Amino acid sequence: MIKELNIDVKHVTRVEGHGNIVVNARDGKVEKVQWQVPEAPRFFEAMIRGRSYEDIQTIVSRICGICSISHSLVATKAVEAALGIEVSKQTDLIRRLLHYSEQLQSHVLHIGYLAAPDFFGVKSVVPLVGLAKDAVLTIVRAHRVANEWSELIGGRVTHPITLIPGGFTRVPSEQQFRHLEQRLRETMADIGAIADVVHSVAGEVPAFERDTEYVSLRESSVYSFYDGQIVSTDGYTAEIDDWESVANEYVVDQSTAKWAKWHRDSYAVGALARFNNNFSQLSDSAKALAGRFGFKQGCCNPYMNTVAQLVECAEIAESSLRIIDELLSVGVVEEKVSVKPRAGVGVAAVEAPRGILFHKYEFDGDGKCVAGNLCIPTNQNHANIQNDFEKLVPEIMDQGQEIVRQRLEMLVRAYDPCISCSAHMLDVQFVGGESES
Amino acid sequence: MGKPRVAIFDFACCEGCQLQIVNMEEEILDLIGAVDVVEWREGMSEQSDQYDIAIVEGSITRAEDEERVKEIRSRAQILIALGSCAATGGLNKLKNNFDLDEVRRCVYGKDGSKEHLNTLMTKAVDEVVDVDYKIFGCPIELREFVYVVRCLLMGKKPEIPEYPVCVECKSKGNVCLWESGQVCLGPVIRAGCGARCPSAGFRCFGCRGYVDSPNVDAAKEVIEKYGLDVEDLKTKMVLFGSGSTKQQVTI
Numbered sequence: 001m002i003k004e005l006n007i008d009v010k011h012v013t014r015v016e017g018h019g020n021i022v023v024n025a026r027d028g029k030v031e032k033v034q035w036q037v038p039e040a041p042r043f044f045e046a047m048i049r050g051r052s053y054e055d056i057q058t059i060v061s062r063i064c065g066i067c068s069i070s071h072s073l074v075a076t077k078a079v080e081a082a083l084g085i086e087v088s089k090q091t092d093l094i095r096r097l098l099h100y101s102e103q104l105q106s107h108v109l110h111i112g113y114l115a116a117p118d119f120f121g122v123k124s125v126v127p128l129v130g131l132a133k134d135a136v137l138t139i140v141r142a143h144r145v146a147n148e149w150s151e152l153i154g155g156r157v158t159h160p161i162t163l164i165p166g167g168f169t170r171v172p173s174e175q176q177f178r179h180l181e182q183r184l185r186e187t188m189a190d191i192g193a194i195a196d197v198v199h200s201v202a203g204e205v206p207a208f209e210r211d212t213e214y215v216s217l218r219e220s221s222v223y224s225f226y227d228g229q230i231v232s233t234d235g236y237t238a239e240i241d242d243w244e245s246v247a248n249e250y251v252v253d254q255s256t257a258k259w260a261k262w263h264r265d266s267y268a269v270g271a272l273a274r275f276n277n278n279f280s281q282l283s284d285s286a287k288a289l290a291g292r293f294g295f296k297q298g299c300c301n302p303y304m305n306t307v308a309q310l311v312e313c314a315e316i317a318e319s320s321l322r323i324i325d326e327l328l329s330v331g332v333v334e335e336k337v338s339v340k341p342r343a344g345v346g347v348a349a350v351e352a353p354r355g356i357l358f359h360k361y362e363f364d365g366d367g368k369c370v371a372g373n374l375c376i377p378t379n380q381n382h383a384n385i386q387n388d389f390e391k392l393v394p395e396i397m398d399q400g401q402e403i404v405r406q407r408l409e410m411l412v413r414a415y416d417p418c419i420s421c422s423a424h425m426l427d428v429q430f431v432g433g434e435s436e437s
Numbered sequence: 438m439g440k441p442r443v444a445i446f447d448f449a450c451c452e453g454c455q456l457q458i459v460n461m462e463e464e465i466l467d468l469i470g471a472v473d474v475v476e477w478r479e480g481m482s483e484q485s486d487q488y489d490i491a492i493v494e495g496s497i498t499r500a501e502d503e504e505r506v507k508e509i510r511s512r513a514q515i516l517i518a519l520g521s522c523a524a525t526g527g528l529n530k531l532k533n534n535f536d537l538d539e540v541r542r543c544v545y546g547k548d549g550s551k552e553h554l555n556t557l558m559t560k561a562v563d564e565v566v567d568v569d570y571k572i573f574g575c576p577i578e579l580r581e582f583v584y585v586v587r588c589l590l591m592g593k594k595p596e597i598p599e600y601p602v603c604v605e606c607k608s609k610g611n612v613c614l615w616e617s618g619q620v621c622l623g624p625v626i627r628a629g630c631g632a633r634c635p636s637a638g639f640r641c642f643g644c645r646g647y648v649d650s651p652n653v654d655a656a657k658e659v660i661e662k663y664g665l666d667v668e669d670l671k672t673k674m675v676l677f678g679s680g681s682t683k684q685q686v687t688i
Contacts, residue, residue, distance in 0.1 A: 011478055013478045013479075013481060013482040013484075014478075014479065014480065014481065014482060015479070016452055016479065017452065018478075040448060040449040040495075040498050040499055040502060040556075041449075041544070041556065042449050042498070042529055042532070043532050043540050043541075043543070043544050043556065045543060045544050046532065046535055046539075046540040046543040046544055047528075047531035047532050047535075047540075049535075049543070050534075051531075051675075051676075052672070055642070055673075055676060058642055058676065059528060059531070059676065062451050062453075062527075062528045062575065063451060064451050064452075064453075065450075065451040065452045065453020065454070065455070065456045065576065066452070066453075066456060068451070068453060109459065113459065113480065114480075117482075123481055123482035123483055124477075124480055124481035124482060124483070125480070126466075126469060126474075126481070129466065137463070140462045140463055143460075143462065144460075144462050147460055155633065155634070155637035155639065156576075156633060156637075157457070157460060158453045158456055158457065158576045159453060159575065159576060161633070161634045161637050161639040162637050162638065162639060164639070169637055169638030169639045170637060170638045251545075251548050
């Protein structure tokens with residue numbers, strides 16, 4: 001019987017940003033379990049004030065290197081909402097296509113480079129080359145396709161430059177879209193191969209469940225990444241304009257990170273939330289992939305988020321091919337964009353790879369930003385990670401300190417947190433001296 | 438001599454420049470063959486306090502971070518500032534245009550005065566410790582990163598462009614964005630990006646920082662020629678050119 005635990009992980013590795021894990025147990029009793037975030041805050045909401053509506057997406061893209069496209073897209077949509085700008089059908093389709101490229105890039109990065117080493121019991125993707133070279137090369141290939149796809153539409157892989165309020169500075173040619181279509185068909189086979197590899201180690205996914213409220217966007221016509229209504233697995237719905245009363249961000253003394261809650265004391269966002277809310281809208285190939293893992297709607301195992309991302313990779317490839325077909329069937333044209341500033345408030349949401357992302361901006365009559373409020377997916381997951389920790393630690397503490405530490409780190413990684421993102425505004429506290437061993 | 442030991446660290450930033458290193462894809466395996474990567478929190482679980490080359494991403498914004506980067510400097514023979522945030526302070530310096538207490542209140546409301554939310558004026562890494570090499574850009578250009586690393590491995594000094602983005606833009610045959618009324622910072626910003634933004638139809642917003650000796654007179658001439666305002670240019674320079682203590686350009 002294990003009675004003592006002293007875990008103090010400073011800066012969990014293979015995640016985006018800085019997070020700490022602290023666990024203390026004495027005489028078989030858990031005294032302290034904490035998920036903490038010591039990331040340096042960057043104060044984006046303060047920095048955007050006074051800047052032109054034309055510069056907003058350029059600034060807030062820098063909140064996150066991995067999901068810069070989601071930040072640019074949601075900012076552009078919120079600016080358009082504030083300024084009363086309608087975009088063309090073509091712009092909407094190409095933006096969705098750009099957004100899919102980021103989802104695939106981010107999911108493959110997480111599954112292959114960040115999470116997979118845990119399943120193979122190694123410390124990084126480097127030794128995986130020796131263990132499963134073909135699998136690593138397949139992951140690398142899929143990752144590269146997604147990056148080239150982002151660059152084709154966005155002008156570069158990270159921090160897109162072609163997205164502007166009203167449309168695009170330039171769009172790819174039909175020939176370039178045809179080439180992309182070809183690459184995507186090849187990638188569908190690669191996603192199948194990656195699924196084979198993940199399936200071969202699926203037994204390593206820890207069995208842990210905690211009844212959770214999952215929150216995501218839902219669109220009527222498509223498995224949503226880009227727009228829609230806010231929905232919860234507890235049966236509630238809300239409009240995007242009302243997101244502040246969904247996230248209900250609050251400060252806690254314990255970790256001082258801003259957390260979020262809706263109907264319970266925490267909720268979860270991300271691939272598993274989207275899967276649980278919108279399973280019926282998945283493509284046949286995505287559903288079939290889920291079936292191979294016995295993965296069903298209503299799953300409350302947070303470790304399965306990584307498998308949900310894999311399922312979404314199949315969905316992304318199929319939906320993207322459908323968009324390219326639609327674009328090519330009507331033809332791609334260069335569109336002139338003309339925007340006039342006006343005073344107003346605009347709100348928008350997208351699903352970033354790791355969950356719902358909300359942006360809100362207010363502009364004056366000259367188009368200068370007066371105020372902004374941004375709510376990042378990882379912020380919405382912090383409280384849920386803490387609640388998972390509190391249930392998990394007593395369940396597995398008999399297995400010893402090393403296993404507990406490893407499972408907690410894996411759990412954090414499963415959420416695929418974007419901690420730099422969340423710390424654009426997080427309250428921050430270093431691990432206190434009293435808990436350190 | 439064995440393979441150089443390399444460690445990668447990050448401070449206040451989006452980690453997008455580290456992501457470009459991941460984006461080397463297969464090439465990263467060649468790099469890993471040539472050096473010994475001993476610490477890289479975003480990509481590996483190994484940690485080490487012994488290394489020859491430290492690659493530092495991000496700006497310095499807190500007292501504890503100043504101490505940490507000094508510690509890193511004391512252990513490394515060569516320190517590379519990776520990306521705008523580290524090399525110039527980057528976009529994070531927008532914060533320096535405001536009163537810092539007010540910034541904290543703006544984001545955190547009444548909790549903003551709590552001690553642990555303290556934030557200092559954003560600094561580039563070389564405002565705290567000596568930096569041997571800077572890799573500019575937000576994000577960095579992968580080609581340039583590979584070039585700099587290769588130079589270091591061969592014991593050569595990397596040559597970073599000291600001419601403006603306009604030179605690269607013109608050589609690509611792009612129509613000047615000033616023609617379409619965009620306020621492009623190409624005349625005063627350091628090249629090396631292949632004029633990536635203007636080539637995609639988007640104004641240069643200065644992510645690589647000012648060229649060493651910007652031709653301010655020529656920039657003024659361009660502004661006047663196109664009937665725009667010096668204030669327009671200054672506003673655009675704010676994004677990546679705020680509050681620098683090392684380099685000031687006045688127009």
